[in-house]
Amino acid sequence: MSSTTHHDDGDIVYPSAVPFVLAHLACLGAFWSGVTATSIWLAIGLYWLRMFAVTGGYHRYFSHRTYKTSRFFQFVLAVLAQSTAQKSVFWWASKHRHHHRYADTEHDVHSPVQTSFAYSHVGWIFSRDHHTFDDSTIADLTKFPELRWLHRFEIAPAILLAGICYAIDGWAGLFVGFFWSTVAVYHGTFCINSLAHVHGDKDYVTGDESRNNWWLAIITMGEGWHNNHHAYQYSVRQGFRWWQIDPTYYIILGLSKLRLVWDLKQPPQAVIERSQALPPRVIERSAERLAASVPLDRVVSAFREAYAATPSLPELHWPSLTLAELRVAMGALQERAGDRLAEFQQQAHDAWLQWDASSWQMPVLPSREQLSAKASAMFVRTPSLDAIAARAHELLVEAMHARLVALPADASPRRGG
Structure with missing residues (x-):
């Protein structure tokens, strides 16, 4: 692990870009393997499972600690999250905490306001400046040896899942079930960095360009209520209103009923009603x-x-x-x-x-x-x-x-x- 500050020189780290590009190219393997009903259902199931791993794991748990869980289930969440091939929970949480600290300023790691839509959507990931992360921002995570091990072998969960997909449905299971869902989760996640700071409504004054977008909330299991999230980032639910659909919160609520998670943090009523003075x-x-x-x-x-x-x-x-x-x-x-x-x-x-x-x-x-x-x-x-x-x-x-x-x-x- 190493620390870095934001001084983006625009360089592209090609070795880091190769796996991302190959994952997209691998989707074309479906022309050779064919598309089976099993592989389609596998892709759909893995999309939703791993989207929750991003929203409920990477984001609401590791980045914002909006609820508590056991050390064992924390490890399960980390394995599921890293099966998306979006780097380790250390890297993800550190970058996301940095984003909230500097949202839409010149120091933001992925702001469409400061750079471009394409850069905020995906280009920033391959910049030399963002290859490392500031480990001082995640001291609450680096104390766990099992998470340090996962960080060291960050791609292992994704490789293991790819092998399981191949075992279930051969090459179609790999190309369609694994790679199609992986790429879909990539861009669903990246839409929050880009589209959620460009299109939608502002229900709260947050000092940045975060927006609420209902259709993004559907494809990202509740993450589209992004302006709500920036108004109070420590809330386990991002749909503040009853009609703001937030499947990630519903699942976490269900897990709490099973006693797998607890201490779910809710947004203060004063924040929801906009009656609280701004920070x-x-x-x-x-x-x-x-x-x-x-x-x-x-x-x-x-x-x-x-x-x-x-x-x-x-x-x-x-x-x-x-x-x-x-x-x-x-x-x-x-x-x-x-x-x-x-x-x-x-x-x-x-x-x-x-x-x-x-x-x-x-x-x-x-x-x-x-x-x-x-x-x-x-x-x-x-x-x-x-x-x-x-x-x-x-x-x-x-x-x-x-x-x-x-x-x-x-x-x-x-x-x-």
Whole structure:
């Protein structure tokens, strides 16, 4: 095991890509072996069994610890999960925990927002930067010697299952039963990384682009309620509402009745009802998105011109300008301009709320109240809208200050008379 940080250089680790490519090519072996009824049923059964191993094992147990189980059943889950040939539970859990920590930021391991749909779907797996993982994030897992052994021989469960499929139905059992289901589970899993951050609805403010998608929930046994999951990642169920189908949760609930698992973690009612204040990290990311909707360069340019053209205002020296001086200057300009500026600012604000950023031509930033109104249009209901707006305003002032102090000394306003 080794640790790594996210510095993707775009290189492709071809040796790691070979098994993945061969698994896809092996599906074509069905033209030679033929397709039997047994192999079809084998493929269907193994798809659902191993999809649960991904959702209930890799994801909800090893990555998020949403329930507890015995050491023996933990090992069973690990073997079933690694039979999907999606690397070891160490690698999977570490990468997924990293994803939640940096979801849809430049540090995310698979974000369609930061890279491309194709890269987020599958390309990231073959990048040299993602071949290793940060073992410091999974100390709760690496303490088990049997899991360390499975990590060392991570492909062994998949090879064993392939052999069983061949024993059941010969070459058709191998090519159709094993490889068809393996490739289908690959892409069902990968759709959560890609499609679930592109298509669907946002029921919760999460600071990222996670979405709820009902048809993804069907093919992934409940994982399509991805926005719910990002709203509270420690919940054993991802379908928060009664109509949000979540087969993985139903199976785990059944296992709890058999006393194979226990201590199932449920989402707090305040989270479900969106009555709980958002975590600081989510407020920060949401504020950054809100601030990005303001055409700041246009505001800075208009501010410099309006300040220079307004008489009786003290001269500013940009390179030594402090944040406090900028706030005073912005207030003085707005006060001097009076009702006329306020009228134009309201007109610009009304258009800005309709997502027309080019309409904002004013020499002042949107007020906190205006940012709150914009936040209400951008995000679903949350008690933290005012906190998001306040933080966005601070970010805009800081960014405006950074642009102004970067100006050369001779760029200070000049006035005559």
